[in-house]
Amino acid sequence: MMSRTLYVDCISGMSGDMLLAALIDAGADLQYVKRELEKLPVDEFDLWVDTVDKRGITAKKLGIRLPEVGGRQGHGHSHSHEDGHSHEHGNGHLGHAHGHSDDQGGHRKAAMILEMIRESELPERVIARSTAIFEAIAVAEGKIHGIDPADVHFHEVGAMDSILDTIGICLAMESLQVERVFSSAVPTGYGKVKMAHGLYPIPAPATAELLKGIPLAKSPAEGELTTPTGAGVLKALATRFGPLENFTVEAIGYGAGTKDFAHPNVVRVLLGQAVESTARETIHVLEAQVDDCSAETCGYVMERLFEVGALDVYFTSVQMKKNRPGTLVSVLCAPADVVRMEELLLRETTTFGVRQSVWTRRALEREFEEVETAYGPVRLKIGRLDGQVVQATPEYEDVARLAHMKDVPFREVYRAAVYENKKRSLSTESR
Template structure:
C-alpha cells in the first residue's frame, strides 16, 4: 500500500504543502500547467530551492500582481491566510479579473473550480477542502454555509494553495494519507475578531477531533488552509508508523523565529504488503438502491481499502445485496458506525484475512491527447503489468468527444513504443 505521511512538527500552511509536494517529486511544470486551467490572473508562482537552519527544501511563493513591484514585500509571500476568513491586519485587498477576493463566497469558488478544465477528481477534492473552511467560518460567524465570505481564504494565493494541493494529491495517486499530530504553535494573531490566541478560530473548528500539539513553535504554525488540507486528505493520525520510505520532501516556510526550522516534512513510502486486514459483511434486502453509491463513497473516505456489492438470494427467496468492506483495524470504528448508521442492516459479521499486493508506481507519459497517468505494477522488482488511469482516459474521451476505447487503445500503443 502506497502511503503519504505528513510530519507536521512545525505546522503546515498551503505554500509549505506545495513546496513539500514538489520536493517530493510532483512535476513542477505539470502543477503550473494544471493551475493555469483555473483561468485566474494577477499572480505568478515562484518556486526555488531554499533552506531553514540547515534543512534544504523547496519554497513556493505565490506573488500577487499588485505586489510584484511593491518594495515592502521584497518578493516574499503575502502572509494573508493566517486567520482563515478574517481580515488581514495590514488592510491590503487584492483583485483578479472577476471579483474582489475578500467578497468571495463558496458559490464563487465553485464557479471558478467547476468552470475550469481540471479533471473531476481534482475539482471534487478542491471543493471538499474549501467546504471544510466554509463550515468552520459559518460556525465561527454564526452564518449559513453559502453566506460566509471567505476574505483572504478566497484570495488568489489561497485558491492556488488549495487547488494545488488537490492536483498534487491526484498526481501522487497514493492509497492512503497519514499524519502525525499537528503542531499549532503559540502566541497571538490579528484578525477581524481582534487579537486572538493561537490557534485562530477557523483553525480550531477545522481541527476538532484531530490530534494536535501546542506550544513548541513560537508563532502560528498551522493556518486554516493547511488545517483544511490535512482534515480532508488524512484518514489516520499516528506518531508511530512502520513503512518503507521511498522519498522525503521538505516544504520551506517563511518564519524564522525559534530554534525549530519552519519546515514541513512529508514522506512517500510503502507499507509492508503481506498484511492482516479485515472484512466486514452484511446482507441487505430492504434498502433504496440509490443509497449504495453514497454509502460506498463514505466508507472509502473513512479509510476502507475496498468496498464492493454482490447480488445474492436471501431467505424466503428474496433478492438482496451483500455489502463487503475491506479495511485496516485502525479504521474499524468508523467503518462499523457508518454501516450501522447509513444502511438498513441490523448487524454484520467480520473476519480477518491476509492481503498481498504488487509494488506499484505512477508515471506520466506524453500521448497525442496530452500527458496521462500510467499505473505500473512490479513483482520482485520486475514490471509485470501497466495500464492507463481510468479517470484520465475518461476525462480525455469526454473532452475530445471520442470513445473511451479509442483513447485507451491509443495510450496502449504509446506504451508499446
C-alpha cells in the same frame, strides 16, 4: 496490500504553501501544477520555488506573484510562517463574512469558488479533493461567524492564495499519484495572533474548529504554526493520524515557512508504500447501569459523550435488582479518552460506578468522497477492506440538509446519492 501513500510530518505545524513546496521538493511536477492552474478563470499569477536553509535542513520555499497587489514574493498566510499578512484569517482568507457583492470590494463567495472548481476541467480526483478542503474551511468559518458556509466571503488576495495553494496541493498529489494521506499529530503553536477583529488565541477559531477530532502535538514554539488552510487539508484528506507504521519511504520533501525558530520551520512529506495492516486496534468499553436516570438525562449524556470523542454510545434496556427496569449505558472510546468518559458518566448520571473492559476491533479504512446528485452534493463515507470498497454510505447531515432545502423526502436524496455513487463506480470499472 500496498498503497501509494503520502505521510505529512507536521514538525512545525502546517500551512498550505509549506505543504505545496514540500510536495514539489518530493518530486511533484511544478510545471504540471502551473499548467493546470492556468486553466482556471483566475487572475494572472506566477508560481515558483526557491531553495532555502532552515536550521541546517535544505527545503523549498514557495513563491507567488499576484499582479493585482503589485508583485510579491511568498505568501501572506500566517504570522508564524509568512511575511506578516494574515489572509488565513479574519483579515481576508475566509474571515470576511460581510455583505459585499461578489464583484465589489474584492470579495468572492465560497459558493462561487466551489462552483468554479466543480465546473473546471481539472482531473476528477483534484476536483473532489479541492472541493472537500474548501468546504471544510467554509463550514468552519461559517460556524465561527454564524453564517451559511456558502455565504462566507473570500477576500480577493486571500482567495487567490487559497485557490492556488489548495488546488496546487491536490494537483501535486495527482502528479505524485497519491492515493491516501496520513499525518502526524499536529502542533498548533500558542499565544495570540493579531487579526482583523483584534487579538485572537492560537489556534485561531477556524483552525481550532477544523482540528476537532485530530490529535494535537506539543507546540515547539510560540506563534501560529498551523493555519486554516493547513488544517483544512488535513481535515478533508487525511484518513489516519499518528506515527509511521509499515511504511516504505520512496521520496522525501521539505517545505519551508518564512519565520525562523530554534527548530527547523519546515513541514516534511514522505511518499511511499503503506502496507494495509490487519492488526487490530484497541478500544475500551465503559458500562454503567442506572434505574433512576430520566430519559432527558440519558439523552443529554449521550450528546456530551459524543462531543468529547466517544466512538459510539448506546443504551440497552435491562431488568435490574428489586425487579426494576433500567438502562445499561455502553460507551466505546479510545484508550486516551477513558478517564474523561468515566468522569462524565460519574458526574452526569446517577450511577455509583463505571465498569471498564478492553476490547480489540478490526475496522474498515474510512475516507470521504463526494457525489453530485440532482438535489446537490452529498458526501459518502467509504469503507475499504484490503483496498476494496465494501461500504459506501451517504452522510446523514448532507442528506438531511438537502431534503430540507429542496422539500423532498429524506429517502429520495439518500437513494439519489447511492445511485450516483453506483453509476460512478461502474464508469470507473469500465475504463
